[in-house]
Amino acid sequence: MFDDETTARPKAGRSANPGSQSALRMRNQLRVTDQLLRGGPATQAELSRMTGLSTATVSNIVKSMHTAGLVSLTPTTSSGRRAHSVRYVGDSSIAAGIDFGRSHLRVVLANRSHQVVAEREIPLPLGHDATVGIAAAAKLLEVLLAENGISRSNLIGAGAGIPGPIDRRTGKVIQGAILPEWVGINLHERLKSALNLPVFIENDANLGALAQISWGAFAAVPNLVFVKIGTGIGAGLIVNGALYSGSIGVTGEIGHLTITEAGLICRCGNRGCLETIASTATMIQLLSRDRSQPIDAEDIVRQAKSGDPTTLRVLEDAGTAVGRALATISNLMSPDVIVIGGPLATLGELLLTPVRRGLLRHAVPVVGENTTLATSSLGPRSEALGAVSLVFQHEPSQQTL
Amino acid sequence: MFDDETTARPKAGRSANPGSQSALRMRNQLRVTDQLLRGGPATQAELSRMTGLSTATVSNIVKSMHTAGLVSLTPTTSSGRRAHSVRYVGDSSIAAGIDFGRSHLRVVLANRSHQVVAEREIPLPLGHDATVGIAAAAKLLEVLLAENGISRSNLIGAGAGIPGPIDRRTGKVIQGAILPEWVGINLHERLKSALNLPVFIENDANLGALAQISWGAFAAVPNLVFVKIGTGIGAGLIVNGALYSGSIGVTGEIGHLTITEAGLICRCGNRGCLETIASTATMIQLLSRDRSQPIDAEDIVRQAKSGDPTTLRVLEDAGTAVGRALATISNLMSPDVIVIGGPLATLGELLLTPVRRGLLRHAVPVVGENTTLATSSLGPRSEALGAVSLVFQHEPSQQTL
Numbered sequence: 001m002f003d004d005e006t007t008a009r010p011k012a013g014r015s016a017n018p019g020s021q022s023a024l025r026m027r028n029q030l031r032v033t034d035q036l037l038r039g040g041p042a043t044q045a046e047l048s049r050m051t052g053l054s055t056a057t058v059s060n061i062v063k064s065m066h067t068a069g070l071v072s073l074t075p076t077t078s079s080g081r082r083a084h085s086v087r088y089v090g091d092s093s094i095a096a097g098i099d100f101g102r103s104h105l106r107v108v109l110a111n112r113s114h115q116v117v118a119e120r121e122i123p124l125p126l127g128h129d130a131t132v133g134i135a136a137a138a139k140l141l142e143v144l145l146a147e148n149g150i151s152r153s154n155l156i157g158a159g160a161g162i163p164g165p166i167d168r169r170t171g172k173v174i175q176g177a178i179l180p181e182w183v184g185i186n187l188h189e190r191l192k193s194a195l196n197l198p199v200f201i202e203n204d205a206n207l208g209a210l211a212q213i214s215w216g217a218f219a220a221v222p223n224l225v226f227v228k229i230g231t232g233i234g235a236g237l238i239v240n241g242a243l244y245s246g247s248i249g250v251t252g253e254i255g256h257l258t259i260t261e262a263g264l265i266c267r268c269g270n271r272g273c274l275e276t277i278a279s280t281a282t283m284i285q286l287l288s289r290d291r292s293q294p295i296d297a298e299d300i301v302r303q304a305k306s307g308d309p310t311t312l313r314v315l316e317d318a319g320t321a322v323g324r325a326l327a328t329i330s331n332l333m334s335p336d337v338i339v340i341g342g343p344l345a346t347l348g349e350l351l352l353t354p355v356r357r358g359l360l361r362h363a364v365p366v367v368g369e370n371t372t373l374a375t376s377s378l379g380p381r382s383e384a385l386g387a388v389s390l391v392f393q394h395e396p397s398q399q400t401l
Numbered sequence: 402m403f404d405d406e407t408t409a410r411p412k413a414g415r416s417a418n419p420g421s422q423s424a425l426r427m428r429n430q431l432r433v434t435d436q437l438l439r440g441g442p443a444t445q446a447e448l449s450r451m452t453g454l455s456t457a458t459v460s461n462i463v464k465s466m467h468t469a470g471l472v473s474l475t476p477t478t479s480s481g482r483r484a485h486s487v488r489y490v491g492d493s494s495i496a497a498g499i500d501f502g503r504s505h506l507r508v509v510l511a512n513r514s515h516q517v518v519a520e521r522e523i524p525l526p527l528g529h530d531a532t533v534g535i536a537a538a539a540k541l542l543e544v545l546l547a548e549n550g551i552s553r554s555n556l557i558g559a560g561a562g563i564p565g566p567i568d569r570r571t572g573k574v575i576q577g578a579i580l581p582e583w584v585g586i587n588l589h590e591r592l593k594s595a596l597n598l599p600v601f602i603e604n605d606a607n608l609g610a611l612a613q614i615s616w617g618a619f620a621a622v623p624n625l626v627f628v629k630i631g632t633g634i635g636a637g638l639i640v641n642g643a644l645y646s647g648s649i650g651v652t653g654e655i656g657h658l659t660i661t662e663a664g665l666i667c668r669c670g671n672r673g674c675l676e677t678i679a680s681t682a683t684m685i686q687l688l689s690r691d692r693s694q695p696i697d698a699e700d701i702v703r704q705a706k707s708g709d710p711t712t713l714r715v716l717e718d719a720g721t722a723v724g725r726a727l728a729t730i731s732n733l734m735s736p737d738v739i740v741i742g743g744p745l746a747t748l749g750e751l752l753l754t755p756v757r758r759g760l761l762r763h764a765v766p767v768v769g770e771n772t773t774l775a776t777s778s779l780g781p782r783s784e785a786l787g788a789v790s791l792v793f794q795h796e797p798s799q800q801t802l
Contacts, residue, residue, distance in 0.1 A: 165765070165767070167767065174767050175766070175767070176765060222648075223647055223648055235733070237733070237734070239640050239641070239645065240640070240641070240643075240645070242641075244640065244641075244734070245735075246624055246734050246735025246736065247623075247624055247735045247736060247737040247771055247772070248735055248767065248768070248771050249735070250735050250765065250767055250768050251733060251734055251735045252733060253732040253733065253765045253768065254732070254733065256732055256765055257729055257732065258725070258729075258763055260662075261661075268765065269766075270763065324659070327659075328658055328659075328729055328733075329733060331654040331655070331657055331658065332636070332638070332652060332653060332654065332655065332729075332730060332733060332734070333638070333645070333647050333652055333733070333734075334646075334647025334648045334649055334650070334651050334652045335647065335648060336648040361671075362659055362671065364566070364577060364651065364654045364657055364669065365576070365670075366566070366568065366575050366576070366577075366649065366651055367649070367651050367654065370648055370649050371648070
């Protein structure tokens with residue numbers, strides 16, 4: 001708590017002069033607005049916890065924002081007590097979230113109050129190049145606007161994610177992407193000119209992480225790691241409540257941690273990387289031997305849920321290896337929560353049990369014990385929802401408080 | 402650049418309403434003060450780069466702070482051009498920095514302008530318990546105050562570091578410390594009552610990291626990793642310009658990354674940790690065979706500089722393993738700079754060459770190539786200087802701007 005208006009205290013790492021009372025009040029109000037915009041609807045008690053402001057301060061701020069028509073209040077219960085869910089309703093801006101996959105494209109339209117107003121996923125051919133993907137996105141976006149009677153003037157920007165690293169200095173897709181046909185293209189430039197909108201791009205795992213704190217169950221979590229287990233394995237890092245991009249924008253590359261020194265050759269050129277052991281591509285390969293037709297990730301989920309021992313064994317080996325990589329992340333960053341996403345997330349404890357075993361075996365005990373493991377509840381929408389949040393982060397409301 | 406008073410832009414992850422012109426000016430001035438307090442003296446061009454404010458804005462702020470007697474201006478040169486070094490001289494506060502080691506104690510007294518006004522290191526017996534260490538620190542602090550005629554009323558607090566993890570929720574020293582006799586004690590409570598001062602405690606590697614951005618050559622670096630190679634190996638993380646503590650305060654535990662799956666038993670209970678391969682304790686053990694008297698870390702430095710092939714081989718193996726652990730950090734966090742400290746740092750390129758080899762071999766190429774490796778220039782003062790910075794971070798100037 002550092003909001004009491006007489007004893008304002010700065011966060012660590014910041015010197016501060018609290019300045020005038022009105023400047024302080026303004027900053028506190030911005031903090032609440034910021035939390036509502038990034039984290040979605042919340043009760044006043046939650047807002048207090050998330051912002052570090054006292055309940056009295058939050059109550060005053062919410063009251064004045066409600067009077068000004070900036071927030072709506074909906075009755076709800078919190079820990080069994082009656083409360084109000086506070087939702088920001090300040091403007092009619094719409095953002096587009098675009099998720100480019102290896103063989104699909106998803107577009108979501110949503111407003112600042114975290115309501116999805118339109119959404120569709122379409123298949124794209126495996127091995128499609130960027131021109132095809134970008135044209136499909138531009139078309140699908142127009143279709144969704146038209147079908148839902150949304151004026152283009154309300155569309156303030158588009159966020160987009162791809163399964164691969166992006167050099168944020170140049171906006172280019174870097175070697176190592178699961179979409180090798182897209183490597184080297186300037187996705188930011190290309191998409192901006194195709195959509196004629198402000199465009200923000202990110203790696204898909206980073207968007208998954210952002211979605212967890214803005215749409216998922218973890219709005220109040222300051223330090224979170226989102227791990228996407230798919231054809232590749234990558235992580236997005238939330239540090240002190242915000243997406244962490246590091247020096248060049250390429251972070252969370254846990255798929256390429258060396259697990260077995262002289263293991264299988266990885267597509268990155270190294271050996272024994274986590275991906276060679278625990279990606280869905282590797283699991284599919286292992287489980288498709290002696291079959292006329294290769295299985296897919298949904299088959300893994302189905303077979304594991306039905307108790308197929310071979311599938312469970314493959315899942316256990318992969319999960320343990322993922323857990324070891326998560327121990328590394330935990331030893332370094334001590335996150336509050338690690339969320340696992342991707343097509344296997346619906347397995348819940350079937351997936352988490354071996355992961356937890358690997359984590360606890362390799363983590364410094366106090367760190368392992370204090371890290372919460374969970375599976376994502378956002379399903380395949382995760383990346384597109386994160387892309388929506390990316391837009392609203394960069395395009396703050398014009399509404400004056 | 403997001404300071405232009407007409408086009409103020411928030412950082413990613415923050416919504417913002419720039420508010421009134423005067424609020425903006427106040428925030429810009431706080432940013433400059435904050436940078437001078439945390440990063441030490443700097444030219445106006447450096448201040449502009451570090452704060453993201455335009456040179457014109459910095460120039461105006463420095464001018465008004467100079468008129469108010471808050472900064473001094475000393476002629477210097479920068480990139481061959483004449484410039485002024487801006488130094489914060491706003492108050493007479495003194496902070497104490499205390500570095501507890503396995504067999505030494507160092508106390509530094511310094512002011513907010515980054516001037517060390519008193520400093521001493523004394524030996525402590527190996528295996529001393531916390532009572533001995535804390536009493537010695539309290540006594541040495543009084544001696545330094547008395548000898549230098551510093552009034553206790555100017556002393557605003559003490560920062561202290563120990564070579565081991567600290568649970569920031571409780572202030573207790575956690576299992577795994579290089580000072581096993583200190584495990585379980587509440588260092589924060591004990592030191593506070595012994596010194597009768599506000600006390601801030603941190604792990605030594607974290608203080609080393611803080612020292613690099615506040616006293617070292619890396620004030621303008623947003624994302625930095627400081628690695629201390631000593632009896633143990635630990636890292637401190639600077640994220641977005643501030644020390645990163647994670648969920649419970651235990652971060653950067655790279656000494657316990659698994660390097661060899663079935664390697665030597667580590668003091669943490671695991672096997673094949675980096676420490677079992679690359680700590681100075683391991684190197685000393687390897688190099689002391691067939692000797693009547695074990696060597697020490699200074700001997701390693703001397704022997705390596707004189708070209709002793711066995712020492713160079715041990716250093717190469719250790720350095721390569723450290724590099725592999727740094728590849729892991731880099732793949733996850735993509736820091737701008739990694740600084741290596743501890744007694745071997747004076748070896749410079751002799752140490753960095755094998756470390757760089759391990760880093761480039763195991764890092765994702767674009768990440769490895771964009772990570773700068775350096776040795777610390779702060780020597781054995783590093784932790785105590787970081788402890789001083791810790792105090793000034795938490796105890797901002799009372800001076801009104």
